[in-house]
Amino acid sequence: MPMAIRVEGLVRGYGRGKKRIEVLQDYSMRVERGEIYGLLGPSGCGKTTMLKVILGRLRPEAGSVAVLGAEVGTTECTVPGSAVGYSPQEIALYEDLTIAETLLFHGRLQQMLPQQIAERQEWLIEFLDLPPAGRQVGKLSGGQKRRTSLAVALLHQPELLLLDEPTVGVDPELRYRIWQHLREIADAGTTVIITTHYIDEASQADCVGLMRDGVLLAEGRPQELMVQYGHTSLEETFLHLCRRSNVKEVE
């Protein structure tokens, strides 16, 4: 299976000299095509910075980052572009637009035809249980906004989905449906990277990565990780890994 994302020895921080803040230090990660990759990590661990590097928004300071078979920042790279669907951690919607206008705007940015946008809109509203398309985004509830934000990322059916905490504030029934849908599109070849706080949610992923302070502590299939460290749950495994990394830091 070819790699969807291959990050090796990535270094990225902000500022220079005394003001320098290191965010990612020698970060490596591998995501296969057509898999769901669950990235677990607390706020401020560098998840968003890493996603922005993959999106070509931030340049890596060292290391190599290849996305969908091409180095980021090269002309061959299809990301950023219509190959990727991105749902930022912030809701990232224009509050004054209606749901329909929001989808129309993003559809146009992706060069979709009006007909295609209309078809996808109908399906997404049904699937994500969204209010009528004429409703203004600013007047939606938190959960509805979160789902509209997800709808934007799914709109143009990209090969690669980067979802930064898409299930915060979404009810369990709908979260189950979202995961079911992600599974379906992953089976059809879409690669999904999903960041989350919920460990039980991450255990449904094909591969999980635990991120802490800008490094990936462990990466692998949930079952294999549990066996490797001799625990019966993913939660215990991660607790174990966190403790071990604390000990290393002290030494």
Place this chain on the structure above:
Amino acid sequence: MNLGRVRAIAARKFASLKRDHRTFAFIIIMPAIQILLFGIAIGQPPVGLGVALIGNEATDIDDDLMIKLGASESLIIHDEYTSAEEARSAIGEGELWAAIVVSDNGVIEVHLDNSNQQVSSTIMVEVRNALTEIMEEKGITPPVEIADPVYGDKEPAFINFLAPGIITLVCFMFSLILTTMSFVGERYDGTLDRVFAAGTQPSEVLIGHMIAFTSILIGQVSTVILIAVYGFDIPLNGNPLMVFVLAMLLGWSAMCIGMFISTKATSEFQAIQLNMPFMFLVLLISGILWPVEALPGWLQPISWSLPTTWTAEAFRSIMIRGWGFEQTVVAGAFVYNIVFAAIMLMVAAKSLKTQD
């Protein structure tokens, strides 16, 4: 450059602007109010200035002066004072602005409260006009005669100098205010990240915004010019279309500065503060309140680097002198605004691209 994406961004921004009724009203009505207030408050001669006239029985000038000056709307003539000393102390108490004293040998002395240049100059113009008329009636030719001016009126009105500058200032200021906060929010709420993830170029974002803002700019510029020219009778001897187009170009220059500020500011509050240096530079060194020729040498290049300096000069030339493109001052202003806007747009695009 992908036109589909530019169109999408312009349409989205326009929908947002249209929905924000308060901002929309503010941004159209404020320039109109500003130019209305300017026309009403600035440039009209002051009225009701108290002036003492102290005659002299040895001459017959005082009766004529009384009639001529008494007819002036600006002055209220007091004849109850009998000596120059008495009148001067009344000026000292703030009861009068001036005293006109006719001496034994027919020389006319003017004693002034010279604390307000506009008031003094109004009084002096009235006195000079009255004396010129009296001399003409007596068949005496005045030693200096002002011929018909090549450009402008025989009595140069300050408002005619000021009006093109104020139009420049208002067009610049509101275009800047309109755009200066464009992406301050979007840079931090993730919406811009999403737009970039779709492969959109920074220049496409900027040009999309410019197109949406231009719809408002047309309204602003038209209102300001129509009120100034047709509401206050400010001369427009040249081509009105040229004034309109130049005002639009200036608006675009301001827009590009505004968008640049917007890519740098870390909060909306900071964006407003970053506007201030531009506003003050434009107000003070662009030849809007006082001629550029009066600036010290080292300040001249800074003044001429501002698009407003070129525009104010060109507006004056088009509106008062009636000049067209054949004059460098006019053509230069068009070219400079286009070049300035293009360079500023590139700088803003670069700034929007590099996030850290």
